[in-house]
Amino acid sequence: MVRSSRFPFDLIHKDAGTHARRGRLHLPHGMVETPAFMPVGTQGTVKGLTIDQVQSTGADILLGNTYHLSLRPTSELIAELGGLHRFMGWDKPILTDSGGFQIFSLGDLNKVTEVGATFKSHLNGATIHLKPEDSMRIQQELGSDIAMVLDHVIALPATDDAVLDAMDRSVRWAERCKTVATKPDQALFAIVQGGLNLDHRARCAEALVSIGFDGYAIGGLSVGEPPLEMYRVLDGVCPCLPEDQPRYLMGVGTPLDLVEGVARGVDMFDCVMPTRNGRNALAFTANGPLKMRNSCHTRDDRPLEEDCPCLACKHSRAYIRHLFMADEMLGPTLLSIHNLTFYRRLMSRARQAIEENRYDAFLQECRQSLA
Amino acid sequence: MVRSSRFPFDLIHKDAGTHARRGRLHLPHGMVETPAFMPVGTQGTVKGLTIDQVQSTGADILLGNTYHLSLRPTSELIAELGGLHRFMGWDKPILTDSGGFQIFSLGDLNKVTEVGATFKSHLNGATIHLKPEDSMRIQQELGSDIAMVLDHVIALPATDDAVLDAMDRSVRWAERCKTVATKPDQALFAIVQGGLNLDHRARCAEALVSIGFDGYAIGGLSVGEPPLEMYRVLDGVCPCLPEDQPRYLMGVGTPLDLVEGVARGVDMFDCVMPTRNGRNALAFTANGPLKMRNSCHTRDDRPLEEDCPCLACKHSRAYIRHLFMADEMLGPTLLSIHNLTFYRRLMSRARQAIEENRYDAFLQECRQSLA
Numbered sequence: 001m002v003r004s005s006r007f008p009f010d011l012i013h014k015d016a017g018t019h020a021r022r023g024r025l026h027l028p029h030g031m032v033e034t035p036a037f038m039p040v041g042t043q044g045t046v047k048g049l050t051i052d053q054v055q056s057t058g059a060d061i062l063l064g065n066t067y068h069l070s071l072r073p074t075s076e077l078i079a080e081l082g083g084l085h086r087f088m089g090w091d092k093p094i095l096t097d098s099g100g101f102q103i104f105s106l107g108d109l110n111k112v113t114e115v116g117a118t119f120k121s122h123l124n125g126a127t128i129h130l131k132p133e134d135s136m137r138i139q140q141e142l143g144s145d146i147a148m149v150l151d152h153v154i155a156l157p158a159t160d161d162a163v164l165d166a167m168d169r170s171v172r173w174a175e176r177c178k179t180v181a182t183k184p185d186q187a188l189f190a191i192v193q194g195g196l197n198l199d200h201r202a203r204c205a206e207a208l209v210s211i212g213f214d215g216y217a218i219g220g221l222s223v224g225e226p227p228l229e230m231y232r233v234l235d236g237v238c239p240c241l242p243e244d245q246p247r248y249l250m251g252v253g254t255p256l257d258l259v260e261g262v263a264r265g266v267d268m269f270d271c272v273m274p275t276r277n278g279r280n281a282l283a284f285t286a287n288g289p290l291k292m293r294n295s296c297h298t299r300d301d302r303p304l305e306e307d308c309p310c311l312a313c314k315h316s317r318a319y320i321r322h323l324f325m326a327d328e329m330l331g332p333t334l335l336s337i338h339n340l341t342f343y344r345r346l347m348s349r350a351r352q353a354i355e356e357n358r359y360d361a362f363l364q365e366c367r368q369s370l371a
Numbered sequence: 372m373v374r375s376s377r378f379p380f381d382l383i384h385k386d387a388g389t390h391a392r393r394g395r396l397h398l399p400h401g402m403v404e405t406p407a408f409m410p411v412g413t414q415g416t417v418k419g420l421t422i423d424q425v426q427s428t429g430a431d432i433l434l435g436n437t438y439h440l441s442l443r444p445t446s447e448l449i450a451e452l453g454g455l456h457r458f459m460g461w462d463k464p465i466l467t468d469s470g471g472f473q474i475f476s477l478g479d480l481n482k483v484t485e486v487g488a489t490f491k492s493h494l495n496g497a498t499i500h501l502k503p504e505d506s507m508r509i510q511q512e513l514g515s516d517i518a519m520v521l522d523h524v525i526a527l528p529a530t531d532d533a534v535l536d537a538m539d540r541s542v543r544w545a546e547r548c549k550t551v552a553t554k555p556d557q558a559l560f561a562i563v564q565g566g567l568n569l570d571h572r573a574r575c576a577e578a579l580v581s582i583g584f585d586g587y588a589i590g591g592l593s594v595g596e597p598p599l600e601m602y603r604v605l606d607g608v609c610p611c612l613p614e615d616q617p618r619y620l621m622g623v624g625t626p627l628d629l630v631e632g633v634a635r636g637v638d639m640f641d642c643v644m645p646t647r648n649g650r651n652a653l654a655f656t657a658n659g660p661l662k663m664r665n666s667c668h669t670r671d672d673r674p675l676e677e678d679c680p681c682l683a684c685k686h687s688r689a690y691i692r693h694l695f696m697a698d699e700m701l702g703p704t705l706l707s708i709h710n711l712t713f714y715r716r717l718m719s720r721a722r723q724a725i726e727e728n729r730y731d732a733f734l735q736e737c738r739q740s741l742a
Contacts (some may be wrong), residue, residue, distance in 0.1 A: 043694075050701065071696055299452070
């Protein structure tokens, strides 16, 4: 574990009744309090928000998408302009994904060989070859604090052979990524795959841990399987991962998913849900979501949440409904701010509950109120 | 002039070489430094901006649109929720227009009689009757600091008879508005019409001044006539208006239009140009506008304007171009902030030039640099 000492993860408290962990991850651009939620800034911006609005939600790490940024404006241009932090004006930590999931979900995927993936850009149809080494080079050009290994993502359902083939290839690609991950101020996280099969997951985790990375992500979840299946996989995978390194559940999820993930030992999450749902007029609250176009809000003078410090909660529900009914950009902006603030506050409450050894009670409470 | 003493307009300096005036207009929600530009908040929001972003541009008065707000969410609802200031969270002055121009330009106008206008809503086709008294009631419900009289706006070109008929009706409607303008903390401005004919304009101004209002607007300009024609009308109209009351040129205009208007004695302006053009990727600068989708900005690390304090100018031109090329909401937001800041700074510079008796030199400089 020589690498990880460069990016210390302080495990400052373990909850007495669950597997929840309270930590601090030290990265080149700052410290991340875990459990942490990472807002998604796909194209060099958290959609609809200025950087100071993102900061106002309390975020201390963002996610950037390697696939999108490499196509437009290109990682070369971002490198020329001083890297992604400077380009978007964000001076706190950034994690970049590897592009694996987006190649699979957005690009017109032609072929995966042992060498790499070939796909067509969703922007202009150009044929692009992406090897694990390319993904690392791009992420080095972006200059993120945490780079992710390129993994081979496949469509589900798939045969067990196909799942294993892609998983084994992902391990080999992870090793190639580590070989070229020479940027001293960039951490490298591996991605555990293996579908819903706990044996595969355990084997994948073991292989990756033996290679050694700065942190471990759990991929291939929240792709349509029932929540209980996801929780079952987390129950199986987390014990296979090093206790003294951060664990990141990719692309997850609902507020309850986060709280359930934390209970099983996950430290980091990312998801477009708070911003995407916000743009679609859905506001998260501690008592469940509100659909802000509903007529019940027409004359409602209350804020979304009485105790929320965000900018949206300086306005009435009636005003926010009006903005959506009038198709005003400010509606999506305000709900994105609110929802990111809600996610951050939820993680703050989770951290406090862990510190006070009452995470199980907090989890039970969330299961009641958030459902 | 009993009314105007309620809303004092301090004429604190007159430029020595032009008709430019430096003033302060005292309104219930605060003081407006003139010459002033009013950002447009059509539907209870300056499009794409939070209230604190609007404040950050230095605006000290906003314009709200009576036509839009009366249709959605309705003035009754806004009144129930405490008025437009509280509804949108803006505690500085607001001017509301009367709806006359929007009925003409957006609604499907059926008929104007001496009683009022009948039109169909552009939202749902509902038939709406709007009398001058209705416009005043709506503006009282909105609770603006300055209400505008309802005027009869006609399509141009029109016969001289039609221009005069609509102008005379507008004067009679203005008188009816004054009769019902009983809200003690709301100023009422009249609107001088009369097309491009200086005799008509002078006659209209004289009739309105003899009725007596808290300020006088100049309407029916910037509707397609050449700029020099507009300046000629301003040259003719401004001397017909009381020197000790504010003059407001409605719906104008380009940065140069503002500077030319100030030179002729105009104190207040409003226009969607900074926000609408900003949403369409045009950035105003002291050296003329920039089209931010142009490829010349691709690798440009400079801000839009080196000395601009706005949020957009913390980013590079390359980043702002990227946001527009990627169709990100943040592009329109940042350019709206920049353009409103540019308009406010232009008016600040104009005010300073007046105070220092060098407005003519400032005007000449603007004619060179802004064109």
